Each structure stands twice: as structure tokens, then as C-alpha cells.
Amino acid sequence: MRRVWTVVLALLVLGAARASATSLVTEQPPSGHGYRDASGTYEVRTQGDLRVSLRSGALRPSRGYTPLDVVLQNTGPVPLQVRLAFVGQGTSGTRTSERSVEVAPRQRLVAWVHVPASLQMGNLRVEVPGQVPLTKHVYLESSSGGSVLVLGALEDFDDTAGVPRVDSNGSPLFSARAIEPKDAPRELPAYVGYSVVVVPGDRASLPADVWTVLEAYALSGGRLVVTHASGDVLERLPLLARNASEPSAPYGFGVVRLCGSARECEQVVNGLLGDVIPGVVKPAGAAPRWERGNALAGGIPPLLGNAMAPVGRFLLLIFVFVLAVGPGGLMLARRRGPVAVLVAVPMVSVITCLALIAWSVLVDGFAVHAARYSLTWLDSERSRAVTLGVSAWYANVSSGPVRFPVTSALLAPDSHDDALADLDWTGGLTVTHGFLPPRTYREWGEVAVLPSRARLVMRKEGDAVRVLNALGAPMEGGVLQLGHRRYALPALADGAEGPLGEHLREVETPLHQVLTSAERPRLAHGRFEAGEVNFRAALPDGGFVVRLGGLGLAPSSAVDVELEAGIHLVRGQAEEVRP
Structure with a gap:
């Protein structure tokens, strides 16, 4: 009888231990589950009447641009002209992304500078005429998993998306960056690089012009997740009307997913991140220096015939040059003497160079x-x-300079910072140098x-x-x-x-x-x-x-x-x- 009671007590203790372990797992997500907060931190500085909040450590996507926000607050009685410039270092040299804004008296303004995603760090300069510039070294976080942009508070994302948050010691499946809806960027390049954009919580807090750019993001190949969908979503996303009964619907080149419960939203986000999409547009970059020839990275042929060197014609010209300098020079030395060779060889070299230049001008122009x-x-x-x-x-x-509207995005080849250019985001995008x-x-x-x-x-x-x-x-x-x-x-x-x-x-x-x-x-x-x-x-x-x-x-x-x-x-x- 004692043995029976001993076995019963052992089973009760084992059950309690398992329940305790389960609760601990629920409270603390295990490695390889959940997401990491990569919203970054602010540093506040003052420059005369201008109060500047500079962000560092924000999540950068794998392609496109990293939207970098600078909060400007003018405490003085006169308007201020402010130039923001992010200076990064690529393989082709120093490149600048900049924007010029005017901050009215007593105004708080959030200005966005879109930095090419291949740049992970650089110096952010804040310049006001007549004052000493402010400079801050900015580091941008990368993610080994997907990159999720949340337009709202992370607390709302935790509650509605059902994805737990892990600390810096964990191994998250993806990283997320939160942006206040009222301060969200109104330009398409700020969104195109992120794997998923999520709108949790109260959608009424999202301004109408932000909804417009979110719809453009979905139309042009983005993946938009909207939680707790209701009738007003069809007003903001009009192409959903024909697929209103479907929780996941194609939207132009992209997709919009609607979810209700936290478990359903978690499956939606993880499912989208599990789909490996190389980008709806994938221009090819140059091959590594040790592999360069007439093919691009990955052995892809170029789309333009002018980019391929006329190897056959150049070899023929070089062969003729060798004949003229070698056997031809020897025959000239026997007939006219070595002085004639000293004159003829430089002349042949000049004629060959002029032929190459003429070919370049007449053919390529x-x-x-x-x-x-x-x-x-x-x-x-x-x-x-x-x-x-x-x-x-x-x-x-x-x-020369090339201009693009705010409802468009110019994309360089992935992970090729030798294709970077100088960008001015004032009134849309202007590529000033390097296009x-x-x-x-x-x-x-x-x-x-x-x-x-x-x-x-x-x-x-x-x-x-x-x-x-x-x-x-x-x-x-x-x-x-x-x-x-x-x-x-x-x-x-x-x-x-x-x-x-x-x-x-x-x-x-x-x-x-x-x-x-x-x-x-x-x-x-x-x-x-x-x-x-x-x-x-x-x-x-x-x-x-x-x-x-x-x-x-x-x-x-x-x-x-x-x-x-x-x-x-x-x-x-x-x-x-x-x-």
C-alpha cells in the first residue's frame, strides 16, 4: 500500500513540475521564437533655437532604403532652414542622402532621410546657416530574419499580432521597428524594402495620406497586414472590394492580409516571412572583381549590347598592331635602319590609340x-x-540629375554599394551624382x-x-x-x-x-x-x-x-x- 501511495505522490510531483515548466516557457519565449525590437533610440541635442532628436539603431531592410527620422523643434520666433545629410561610405566612395526643410516658429517637424539599405553606418549632419553643424555617428541594425515595419505601438503589435517579444540575448525569428502613425513617412521609398508592414490596433490614428502610401506599397509588390479588419478598410484599400470575403487577397503586384485573432495574425506574419521573395524588381549588379567579364553577378548576361566589349574586333586590331611593330619593325630596321624604327613605332602606337578613340566615338557616341x-x-x-x-x-x-516623384522608388541591385548615388529627397527624389x-x-x-x-x-x-x-x-x-x-x-x-x-x-x-x-x-x-x-x-x-x-x-x-x-x-x- 505504501508503494502505491509513493507512486501516486511521484506522479503528482512530476505533473506539477511539467506545469511549472510549461508556464515558464509561456512567460519566456524560447530561442528561435518571437521578434526583437529594433526601433532604435533617440539622442536629443540643441543647436541655438533648434532642438534636434537624432535616432540610431533603427532597423534597416535587406533592400531599398532605410527611413531615418530626425525630429526638429524650433523654439525661436523666426523660421529656420535646416539641411539634413547622411554621409555613408561605399566601395565607390562617399555618398550622401540629404533633405532640406523649413521649420516654422514653434513648430515640431519630423523629417525623413531615406538611406540606401546597403549602408549600415554613417555620419548624420544637421546644418543651419550661420551655426556650427551638429554631427552624430549613426548605426543601423540589420536582421538575419525578416524585417517588419509596424505603424503603431509595439504594445498593440504584441496584443493583436500574437507574436512574443524576446530580449537581446534571444534568437528571434525576425526584427520589428515601430513608427508613430502620425509621424510615419509619406513617401513610397520608405516602405518598399521591408518584408512586411503591419497596421495593428486603432487604424483611425493613421492619417489619410499615410493610408495612400500604404496602398501604393501593396500595389507595387508589398505585403501589408491589417489586424481587426472592418468596413473602413475597404475605403482605404479599394481593390479589396472584389475579394472582401477572402482573408488573403492579391492586391496589384502585392498582397493584403486581414486577420482577426492573435493566433491567426501570428500565423499570417510568420507565413509571409517564411515566403522567400527576392524582391518584385531585381536589377543585376556587377560581378565580383575576380569574376568580371561580359557577365554580371550570378552569370546573368547584361541587357544592353553596348555594355559588352567588342573583344573580337579589339583582338584583331591588337594583332595588326603586333604585326606592324614586330615583323614590320624588323623589316623596316633592315631597309631604313634603327632610326626609322624609333620613329615608326610611336607613330603606329598613336594611330592605334586614335583608332580605339574613333571606334568609341563613332559607335558609342x-x-x-x-x-x-x-x-x-x-x-x-x-x-x-x-x-x-x-x-x-x-x-x-x-x-545629369534625374528626378523621381514621391510615389516611386529607384532601386539599386541588392547588396551592391558600388551602385550608390548622391540622393536629394527635397520635394521627391533627385539623383544628383552617380546615376x-x-x-x-x-x-x-x-x-x-x-x-x-x-x-x-x-x-x-x-x-x-x-x-x-x-x-x-x-x-x-x-x-x-x-x-x-x-x-x-x-x-x-x-x-x-x-x-x-x-x-x-x-x-x-x-x-x-x-x-x-x-x-x-x-x-x-x-x-x-x-x-x-x-x-x-x-x-x-x-x-x-x-x-x-x-x-x-x-x-x-x-x-x-x-x-x-x-x-x-x-x-x-x-x-x-x-x-
């Missing part, structure tokens, strides 16, 4: 050569175009949400259907979905009208049909792999996918170039005109 590729999603109902673009550039001389160095092949990616009246117009005449190209560029072909059938679209000049083409077989997908006659088998050699996912979805009734030539709809199309190649795929909904 002084124009900017470019090849441009893009995917565009037309939202004709709201008169806008969402564009993902990759462009390749080469020129003998450097280009296109002389005699250097360079690729830039672009994401943009811009106003556009581009459209495809459909008009029925009895049983026949005619289409009008109002897309702003020559149409080289495409497909149109009518009911359960797909039809070929004819090649039409901009502004031209023509009859609808033949019925297509069901086995041919729209994107495949458009690309069969493209110049390259894969659009830009796979630089849009992630962006094509939603683009390949089935077309609705009246939907179309067309291929255009020309410069495309990306913001850098305003640069004057000699276009070597241009392929642009456009997806949208045809407008039907009643007779």
Missing part, C-alpha cells in the same frame, strides 16, 4: 544608351498605372504608382469587335478575354483602331501568348520573377494583357536616350464604348 523592360498594372477606374521596371544604361559621359557613371554599365529597378489615362477601348459593331489603342505607345500584340474565350489583339500604332483578332486555344495562357513573339524568351532574363506571380493570374471578363514597345511608363522614361530594346507588358481592364 555621346548619347545615353538604354534597354527598358517593365510590367504595368492599369487601374483605369482610378486613372493610375502601377509599374515595375528594370532599365540598363551605358554612356561615354556621365548623365550613370561614364563608361559603366548600370542597371536600376523602379516601382511606381503614377496617374495615367492609358487605356484600351473596346467597341462592338454587331457581332464584330473593334479595339482602340489609347495606351500611349505602339501595341505589338496581346490577348483579350471576352466571356470564356480569349482573342488575339492586333498590332496597332498609338491612337489606331482595328478589328479583334482570332480566337486563341485554351492551353495558351495570356502571358505565354504575349511572350511567344518577344525578343527574349524570358522577360529581362528573370528580373521580374516575383512580380510576375500576380501578373500571370487568370484574366477576368474584359481583361487584357498587351505588349508595348518604346520607353514604357516608368518615371525614368523622361531621360533622353537611344533605345536599344524595349518590351513592356501591360495588364488591365478594357473600357467598352456603347455605340
